[in-house]
Amino acid sequence: MQNTTADNPALKLAVAIADTGAPPSAFVVWRGFEESMAKAARFGYQGVELALRRADDVHPDRLEQLLGEHRLEVSAISTGQLYGTDGLCLIHPDVDIRSAAHSALADLIRLAARFGRKVNIGRARGQAAGVGGAEPALQMLIDALRHLADIAAPLGVQLIIEPVNRYEVDLIHTLDEAADLLRAIDSPAVGMMADVFHMNIEDARIGRSIESAAPWLSYVHLADSNRLAPGWGHLDFGEVFQSLGKTGYRGWVTAEILPKPDPDAAARQAADFLRPIINDYNARWGGA
Ligand code: LER
Numbered sequence: 001m002q003n004t005t006a007d008n009p010a011l012k013l014a015v016a017i018a019d020t021g022a023p024p025s026a027f028v029v030w031r032g033f034e035e036s037m038a039k040a041a042r043f044g045y046q047g048v049e050l051a052l053r054r055a056d057d058v059h060p061d062r063l064e065q066l067l068g069e070h071r072l073e074v075s076a077i078s079t080g081q082l083y084g085t086d087g088l089c090l091i092h093p094d095v096d097i098r099s100a101a102h103s104a105l106a107d108l109i110r111l112a113a114r115f116g117r118k119v120n121i122g123r124a125r126g127q128a129a130g131v132g133g134a135e136p137a138l139q140m141l142i143d144a145l146r147h148l149a150d151i152a153a154p155l156g157v158q159l160i161i162e163p164v165n166r167y168e169v170d171l172i173h174t175l176d177e178a179a180d181l182l183r184a185i186d187s188p189a190v191g192m193m194a195d196v197f198h199m200n201i202e203d204a205r206i207g208r209s210i211e212s213a214a215p216w217l218s219y220v221h222l223a224d225s226n227r228l229a230p231g232w233g234h235l236d237f238g239e240v241f242q243s244l245g246k247t248g249y250r251g252w253v254t255a256e257i258l259p260k261p262d263p264d265a266a267a268r269q270a271a272d273f274l275r276p277i278i279n280d281y282n283a284r285w286g287g288a
Pocket residue numbers: 027078080122123162164168195221256
């Protein structure tokens with residue numbers, strides 16, 4: 001029997017959430033998994049992205065139960081807090097820091113085998129300045145990602161490299177730069193995600209970059225130009241979705257936005273703004 005658009009949508013909408021103790025640098029709407037999931041379902045989201053500091057931030061069986069209760073999926077696990085809270089990262093002069101980052105990420109990959117199957121590498125890649133610049137940093141990152149890919153691949157998990165703006169990290173700012181890294185790694189267990197907030201700062205043309213990244217693109221963060229909910233800044237979401245459609249992108253689009261003016265208002269605006277766009281996209285590209 002042929003799948004319909006409704007049972008096989010091209011795009012699904014998620015929202016980023018974290019535990020109660022997450023610092024302000026965790027760019028999530030709601031904090032506290034139980035309340036966040038209840039609200040995400042109520043506001044019409046189909047998934048939650050979990051911003052975690054460590055795999056044991058969640059109890060897997062309880063998480064499974066909550067997801068079932070609220071009919072939600074985990075879209076992905078994000079890892080910025082490894083760096084933001086504990087300074088752990090893959091590019092660092094201190095081998096102990098690198099190996100602590102590796103082992104925390106390996107645990108998150110194992111968790112993702114059950115929940116989400118995608119683990120983002122944003123700020124947790126680290127900074128090039130401390131290891132003598134871009135060339136040694138990229139080599140260190142490639143080596144680390146190859147090791148993590150060996151853990152992720154047999155579990156069916158993908159690492160997704162996130163280009164992040166220059167004010168937060170000092171290497172891999174654009175989708176083209178991430179594509180160069182992925183060509184060097186050459187593993188299906190390592191892909192790319194686009195965050196249109198960062199792209200608005202770094203990529204010359206958002207639509208063109210999305211289209212050239214198509215072979216690697218497997219996840220998307222949505223926020224407006226000021227990191228508020230979509231519709232509250234000046235980013236051209238028409239261009240974003242038109243280019244995603246041209247590339248045949250299917251998968252999650254996740255609101256990763258500031259909880260302003262307050263978390264509920266931000267989450268409501270993101271859902272209200274994005275839902276009609278996603279419905280149109282799915283009517284056009286969903287099914288099969
Ligand atoms: C995380 O997804 C992100 O976008 C960064 O700004 C912080 O790691």
